[in-house]
Each structure stands twice: as C-alpha cells, then as structure tokens.
Amino acid sequence: MYHGWTYxxxxxxxxxxxxxxxxxxxxDRAQHSLxxxxxxxxxxxxxxxWQLDGPSLTDYLGDFAFYLEALMxxxxxxxxxxxxxxxxxxxxxxKISVENFGMDSLHLGTLHENPGRLGIFGGTDQExxxxxxxxxxxxxxxxxxxxxxxxxxxxxxxxxxxxxDFVANLSDDQAWFVANNLVCKGNIFPNLSxxxxxxxxxxxxxxxxxxxxxxxxxxxxTGPLSSEVWMWILVxxxxxxxxxxxxxxxxxxxxxxxxxxxxxxxxxxxxxxxANSGSVAQRWNMLFLAGEHLxxxxxxxxRQLPGEVFxxxxxxxxxxxxxxxxxxxxxxxxxxxDRAGVGGDAS
Amino acid sequence: MTAxxxxxxxxxxxxxxxxxxxxxxxxxDSQNLNxxxxxxxxxxxxxxxxxVTRDDPRAPQHSTTGFLSRETRDSIDLWVSRxxxxxxDAAYAENPPVRTRHFVTNARVSLNDSNDGxxxxxxxxxxxxxxxxxxxxxxxxxxxxxxxxxxxxLRLRRRRVLLDTNVVRLGHFxxxx
Ligand SMILES: [Fe+2]
Numbered sequence: 429m430y431h432g433w434t435y436x437x438x439x440x441x442x443x444x445x446x447x448x449x450x451x452x453x454x455x456d457r458a459q460h461s462l463x464x465x466x467x468x469x470x471x472x473x474x475x476x477x478w479q480l481d482g483p484s485l486t487d488y489l490g491d492f493a494f495y496l497e498a499l500m501x502x503x504x505x506x507x508x509x510x511x512x513x514x515x516x517x518x519x520x521x522x523k524i525s526v527e528n529f530g531m532d533s534l535h536l537g538t539l540h541e542n543p544g545r546l547g548i549f550g551g552t553d554q555e556x557x558x559x560x561x562x563x564x565x566x567x568x569x570x571x572x573x574x575x576x577x578x579x580x581x582x583x584x585x586x587x588x589x590x591x592x593d594f595v596a597n598l599s600d601d602q603a604w605f606v607a608n609n610l611v612c613k614g615n616i617f618p619n620l621s622x623x624x625x626x627x628x629x630x631x632x633x634x635x636x637x638x639x640x641x642x643x644x645x646x647x648x649x650t651g652p653l654s655s656e657v658w659m660w661i662l663v664x665x666x667x668x669x670x671x672x673x674x675x676x677x678x679x680x681x682x683x684x685x686x687x688x689x690x691x692x693x694x695x696x697x698x699x700x701x702x703a704n705s706g707s708v709a710q711r712w713n714m715l716f717l718a719g720e721h722l723x724x725x726x727x728x729x730x731r732q733l734p735g736e737v738f739x740x741x742x743x744x745x746x747x748x749x750x751x752x753x754x755x756x757x758x759x760x761x762x763x764x765x766d767r768a769g770v771g772g773d774a775s
Numbered sequence: 776m777t778a779x780x781x782x783x784x785x786x787x788x789x790x791x792x793x794x795x796x797x798x799x800x801x802x803x804d805s806q807n808l809n810x811x812x813x814x815x816x817x818x819x820x821x822x823x824x825x826x827v828t829r830d831d832p833r834a835p836q837h838s839t840t841g842f843l844s845r846e847t848r849d850s851i852d853l854w855v856s857r858x859x860x861x862x863x864d865a866a867y868a869e870n871p872p873v874r875t876r877h878f879v880t881n882a883r884v885s886l887n888d889s890n891d892g893x894x895x896x897x898x899x900x901x902x903x904x905x906x907x908x909x910x911x912x913x914x915x916x917x918x919x920x921x922x923x924x925x926x927x928x929l930r931l932r933r934r935r936v937l938l939d940t941n942v943v944r945l946g947h948f949x950x951x952x
Contacts, residue, residue, distance in 0.1 A: 511841020512825045516943035519909075542857055542865040631850025656942065677845055684948075686823070686844040688853060691868035691947030698946070 435462055471500035472507065490564030491734035492616065498602035499612070499624060499642075502594040505666035507642070510676045514659040516685040519698040521705075522619060522649035525657065527751060528697050529645055529683075530614055530621030531568065533558065533743040534718055539696055543688040551628045556610050559728055560719075560746045561735035566617030566754025568735075568747035574608045582608055585626030585640025587667050601731050614747065617754055621645045623683065630681040630688075632674075639674040643683065653701050659684060716752065719744025789884045792896050792922070795929050800877035803951055806869070809855045811951070812848065816923050816930040819848040821951060823916075823936045837937050843948055854949065868947050874905040875950065879918070894922045894929070900936065900952050904945045915939045916952060 434443035439462035447455060465476040468485035470493070475485050482488070489496060500507065518525055528535070537544065544550055552574075560570040574584075581595050581603065595603045606612060611625035624642040646658040661679050663672040682689045703709055722744060724736045738746045795814070802811040825841035857866045864870065878901040885895045897919055904912045916938040922929040936952045 512827050512838045514825060514841065514843055514943075515941060516948065519946075539865075539867065542862050542867075545862060545865075546853055546856055548853070631853045632847055633849055676842070680842050680845050681850055684843065685943050686846075686948040686950075688857065688949075691949045692866070694947045695867045 433460075439464060471497060473500060488565060489567065489616070492561075492563035492565070492567035492569070494602060494734045495561065495563070495569045495605065495614070496616070498598055498606045499622060502597045502603075502606065503590065503664040503666070504593050504597060505664060507662040508665040508672070510661040510663055510672060514661075514680070514684055516657050516694075517650070518647075518655045518657055518694050519653055519701065520655050520694070521653060521701040522647045522655045523752075523755065524697045524701050525647045525655050526615055526619050526621055527748050528693055529623070529647075531570070531747040531751060532745070533570065533572070534745070535693075535696075536743075539692055540689055542692065543682070546688070547629050548682065548688055549625075549627050550610070552610065555741055558740055558743055559605070559733070560738045560740075560744050561733055562738070562746050562750035563735040566751050567615065568750050569612065569614030570747060571605055571612040572610045574610065577608045580604055580607055583640070584608065584610075585638045586664070587671055590664055590667065593666075601733060604729070604731060605733065615751065617751065619647045619649075621647070627678050627682055630678045632677070635674050635677070639671065639678050641675045641679045643679055653698075653705060657685075716745040716748045719746050722746070785886055788886060788894055788924070789882070791929055792884050792894065793882055795922070795931075796879040796882065796898065799931075800879060803877055804875050806858070806872050808851070808858065808951075812851060812855060814929075814931060815848055816932045817848060819851075819932060819934075821846045821851065821934050821936075823938060823948075823952065826938045826941045828941060843938070843943060851951075868949055871906065873946065873950070876903045877952075878902070892924045893932075894924060896920045896922070902945075902950070902952055906946055909946070912945050914943070914945055914952070918952065 432443070432445040433441060436442050441457040441460045441462075444451070444455070444457065463478065464480065465478055466480050466482075467474060467476045469475070470485055470489070473496075486493060520528075536550065540549075554574050554576065556572045557575050558570055558572050560568065562568050577584075581591060583591050583594055583606075586594070595607070598606070606624070609624065611623065613621070613623040613625070615621040622642070622644050624640070626638045626640040628637055642662045644660045644662065648656045648658065650656050659679075661676050663675050667675070679687075681687050684690060685694075704714065719738060719740060722738045722740055725739050726732070728737060728739055736746070736750075738744050799811055799814060802808070802814075821844060822842055823844040825838040825843055826836060827838050827841075829836070856862065858869060880899050880901075882896055882898040885897075897917060899915070900918050901915045902913060904914070916936045919933075919935040919937070920931060921933045923932050934951075938952075
C-alpha cells in the first residue's frame with residue numbers, strides 16, 4: 429500500500445497510481461508481477477517454497493511421506509489447531525533448537541531429570557523400544573514404543589472411540605508404527621518438527637492421567653544465535669471438547685514456553701549455542717556418536733519400514749547424523765560459495 | 776450502612792489490594808513461590824492468552840482459545856516441587872535463579888461484587904528479567920485479577936494477564952506475572 433500499487437489475485441500488477449506522469453512511457457506492468465511461491469498440500473499441511481523448479485513435495489518428502497501420512501492422515505475428521513500458535517524467541521542457533529526438540533532423546537534423563545522425578549513423563553515400568561528411521565533429504569522420525577501392550581491397535585492417551593478410525597485410515601505398517609507409542613517425534617528437513625506423546629501428569633488431579641497430545645513446531649532462524657519458535661497444538665477434530673482442553677493444557681504445561689520441560693531446554697540450548705560459537709569450540713566437531721555401532725534393520729517385527737531403520741532399547745543420534753549430513757551437503761554445495769565452510773561443523 | 780462507612784470500607788479494600796500486590800511481588804521476586812502459593816485460593820487459575828494481531832483494530836487483541844500459560848494451584852505446586860532442595864539442582868531454568876522485578880501500578884479496584892466477598896482489579900505489570908551476564912529483558916501487560924475477601928485477607932482466585940507483545944522474548948515464561 430506504500431505507493432498504492434495493486435495486484436490481482438494471481439499476483440499480476442494492475443493499478444499503478446501516477447502511471448502516466450511518474451514512470452517511463454513504456455512502463456510494462458507485466459514485468460512487475462508479485463513473486464510466486466509454489467504451494468502443495470499434504471494431508472491438510474500446506475507447504476510453500478520460493479523454489480519454483482525444485483522437486484515436488486512428494487519427491488522432497490521421499491520415503492518420509494509414509495510416516496507423515498501415518499501422523500496426519502489417521503483421523504477421518506482431520507486435525508484441528510487449538511488456538512493461535514505460541515511464539516517465543518530463543519537465544520539458540522536454529523539447528524540446535526530443531527535437533528534438541530525434534531530428534532534428541534538422550535537428554536531426557538539428564539536435562540529433564542527434574543520433571544521426570546516429578547512424575548510428569550516417562551513413568552512406565554515397561555522398557556520401551558526406540559525405532560528410528562533416517563529418511564531421504566534429512567528427514568527423520570523416532571517412535572518410542574511399547575512392544576508388549578497386547579493390543580497393537582491401541583493409541584494410548586487418545587479417546588478409545590477414535591482408535592478404530594485411526595487404524596482404518598492407515599496401511600497395516602503405518603498403523604503399527606504410530607500405535608502404542610509413548611512418544612513419536614521427528615523433523616521434516618530443515619525446520620518443521622513434530623511430537624506426538626502422552627504425559628503422565630501435568631498438575632491437575634481432576635484430569636485423567638496420560639492424555640495424548642500432538643504439536644508441530646517451526647524454528648525460524650533470526651540470526652546465528654537467535655531463533656523464533658512457533659508451536660501449533662493439534663487435536664483430532666472429533667475428539668470430545670473436554671479432552672481437547674486437557675490435551676492442550678498438557679502441552680502448554682510441558683513443552684510450551686512456560687512448561688516444565690521447554691524452559692530447561694531453552695536455558696541449555698542457549699548455553700550450547702553460545703559456547704559453541706567461541707573460537708576454541710569452533711576448532712572441534714560437535715559429537716553425535718550415540719548408536720554409531722547400530723546396523724540398520726531390514727525388518728522390524730517382520731515389517732519393512734521406509735528409510736534406514738535403527739532399533740534399540742535406548743536412544744541413538746542416528747537422526748541427528750542424517751540431519752547434519754543433509755545440512756552439510758547443502759551448505760557446501762555451489763549455492764552459497766561465499767558462505768561455505770564458515771563456522772564449520774560447530775557453527 | 777452509612778455512606779461514610781461504605782467509603783471507609785472501599786478505601787480499606789483498595790489499600791488491601793495494593794498491599795497484596797507489593798507483598799506478592801516481594802515473594803515472587805525472591806523465588807519464594809511456595810509462600811506466594813499460600814495466598815491464592817484453592818480454585819485459582821492463572822492464564823496468559825496468546826496475544827494476536829487482527830485486521831480489525833477494534834477486535835480483541837488476545838486469544839480466547841490459545842494460551843501461553845494456563846495453570847492451577849495444583850499445577851503451580853509442581854513448580855514449587857521443582858525448586859525443592861532435592862530437585863533444584865536440575866531445575867536449570869531457575870538455577871541459577873532468574874532475577875525478576877515486578878512493577879505493579881495503576882491498580883483499578885472494582886468493588887461492585889464485594890458484597891459477595893469478591894473483588895476484581897485491573898493493574899499494569901512490568902517485569903524486568905536478568906540472568907547471568909545477559910542484557911536485561913522485560914515484558915509488560917495488564918493483569919485482570921479477582922480476589923476472594925476472607926477473614927484472613929485477600930485470596931487470589933483468578934489472574935488473566937494480557938501481554939503487550941505477540942512473542943515471548945524473555946529467557947523463558949515459567950513465571951507468574
Ligand atoms: Fe528437551
């Protein structure tokens with residue numbers, strides 16, 4: 429509106445105040461259309477890119493599409509965003525924020541010892557199994573799964589009347605992957621993460637224990653040591669309204685910026701980012717060694733899952749290695765020659 | 776009741792609200808969440824709705840469905856437990872403590888409901904935040920409070936804080952504004 433140029437809904441320039449008086453006689457409106465973004469939709473998620481000649485969304489998601497579909501397509505009624513996104517600024521490099529939230533499980537017992545001991549999360553006697561899939565283009569997902577629940581069609585924490593619908597919308601392997609999870613999380617390269625989990629208790633004696641919750645989390649880089657986090661809370665549209673409220677509260681009180689988890693992550697990732705930008709730390713690589721000894725499994729419980737799949741009783745950093753491999757490939761390619769190598773692996 | 780005794784009572788309640796704000800600021804700013812929690816009612820609700828920017832400048836600027844915080848007395852009790860001697864070593868967001876100051880001004884006390892033992896008040900709150908060697912940060916907003924008047928003084932029943940920024944820019948938001 430600054431100079432009052434107006435465009436049609438296709439982005440073509442139509443109106444230019446002062447066209448005859450202020451501009452060249454041969455001013456060509458057709459040369460000044462708005463830039464186009466390419467938009468594609470995947471199970472209600474709208475993706476847009478400025479790269480008009482890049483791969484299609486399906487090609488870009490690659491073998492990860494199996495998992496994203498399992499997360500998003502299982503509700504016939506679809507997922508509803510509860511309220512507006514929560515937004516906060518983190519004094520953290522975007523990669524650390526993404527990796528910390530969407531990939532890392534190793535810090536649960538150490539950094540999050542406090543809420544663990546308060547009984548907020550992970551109070552299970554069963555030894556869960558972590559199944560990690562490192563997918564194409566830097567995407568990845570990890571399901572921490574109960575193997576002996578007795579019902580491989582159970583979605584703990586979700587209203588039971590929805591389970592049948594969840595299963596009906598998915599392939600047998602997809603349903604198996606997303607059922608019986610304590611937590612399922614991951615990241616769509618570069619910066620769109622998700623988590624689907626249930627907490628044991630978030631402080632309301634009147635709320636039933638173990639209400640499931642799901643969120644999307646986007647990390648927008650705003651500087652080398654600064655990011656803005658966007659958090660969307662998702663609930664099945666046909667879940668009971670009271671359940672939706674419990675689910676929302678369980679996330680706001682844990683993984684939100686005022687929760688019992690996220691503030692500790694914010695404190696730590698800011699410290700990591702700050703320390704690693706120092707001249708000494710820059711000489712060394714960050715270490716992502718957990719699970720290096722694991723061999724990919726061709727099948728899990730007789731099922732063939734997409735991606736390079738690692739199975740272990742504890743945690744791995746396989747996803748992190750996939751993420752940073754992709755990042756390094758892209759940063760060292762010809763696209764940004766003047767920036768290549770700046771900061772090295774530890775930036 | 777005579778007009779003058781009414782006025783005296785009104786003034787007493789206004790003073791009680793102001794004193795409540797000063798006392799609670801001291802407790803909150805000295806990391807004495809436990810003592811602060813003793814001043815809230817059993818059915819206390821603390822909520823900070825997500826601030827939103829809308830096309831219509833006259834539309835409400837805070838969400839009715841999204842929350843940055845939504846806590847009860849019991850859920851804040853978990854925060855207190857976090858800071859207990861056995862657990863405080865791993866309470867990284869509050870250890871070392873955040874240095875906060877609550878500046879609470881412009882209290883507008885509404886006595887309309889005081890006959891039911893209920894008082895509502897709006898006030899402005901400015902919170903400054905310092906930790907480590909970081910630059911001071913701050914946030915500001917409007918408190919909408921309601922109190923229950925008891926023989927032992929005021930008990931905070933509900934606090935809704937309308938923030939003046941869409942994006943939280945403090946180190947974190949596990950605080951009571
Ligand atoms: Fe974490």
